[in-house]
Amino acid sequence: MKTEVHEKKKGLVLLFTGDGKGKSTAAFGQALRAAGQGLRVCIVQFIKGHARTGEARAFAALADKVEFHVKGSGFTWQQQDKEKLIRVARDAFAFAREKIMSDHFDMVVLDELTYLVSYGMVDEAQVIELIRSRPAGLHLVITGRDAGNKLVEEADLVSEVKMIKHPYSAGVKARKGIEF
Numbered sequence: 001m002k003t004e005v006h007e008k009k010k011g012l013v014l015l016f017t018g019d020g021k022g023k024s025t026a027a028f029g030q031a032l033r034a035a036g037q038g039l040r041v042c043i044v045q046f047i048k049g050h051a052r053t054g055e056a057r058a059f060a061a062l063a064d065k066v067e068f069h070v071k072g073s074g075f076t077w078q079q080q081d082k083e084k085l086i087r088v089a090r091d092a093f094a095f096a097r098e099k100i101m102s103d104h105f106d107m108v109v110l111d112e113l114t115y116l117v118s119y120g121m122v123d124e125a126q127v128i129e130l131i132r133s134r135p136a137g138l139h140l141v142i143t144g145r146d147a148g149n150k151l152v153e154e155a156d157l158v159s160e161v162k163m164i165k166h167p168y169s170a171g172v173k174a175r176k177g178i179e180f
Contacts, residue, residue: 011138012156013131017114017147020161021179027109027141028055034139035065039106044096046089047072047112053180067105071095072112089121100134107139114144114151124148 014030016023031041043059048070059068071092093116100108116122131140131154142151152158167175174180 009137011134011136011140013154014139014141014157014159015147015151015155016141016143016159016161017145017152018159018161018163019145020163021166022161023143023145024055024111026159026161027111027143028059030141031059031066031107031109032062034107035062038065039139040104041065041107041109042067042099042105043069043109043111044092044099045070045072045111046092046096047115054177067099069095069099086121089116089119092116093122093126097130100130100138100140103135103138105138107141109141110143112144113142114147117148117151118144118146124150127151128154 014027016026028043031043034041043066045068053070056068056070059066072088093113096108096110096113099105113127117124117127128150134140142155147158
């Protein structure tokens, strides 16, 4: 019986990775489900710039249950000042660490965190250390392509989103309500 109670209190790490569209969408659905159950949620986006995305607008309506923070400086492959990009990414990671360690939330979504690791802006060991040192009952939801093996091993749930077909390949530009 004690083990069962302990397992219910243990926070889980959910990882949505892969080259397909839908990783962030899955994480936001998880956040919506948690907020609907009365859990306190914090979302930190690492890559997207400060544009008002559909998800930011939707979560604004749930501000009593969900904090939503856009901490990126835009898409990394469009940035010229790499040192500024690294500084912004590390500041965003420090911000996320503060939110996680505050013990104020039941779930924290780290949207596109894997890019910080794969682009060498944050060391994977720092991410693993943060996962292991988080408050015991906190659920973490992590998204992004190219999740490293150590992160995959650390997660309790890993879903890979595989791209089969995407309209961008046919020259269709990003659409409001679909990509942003």
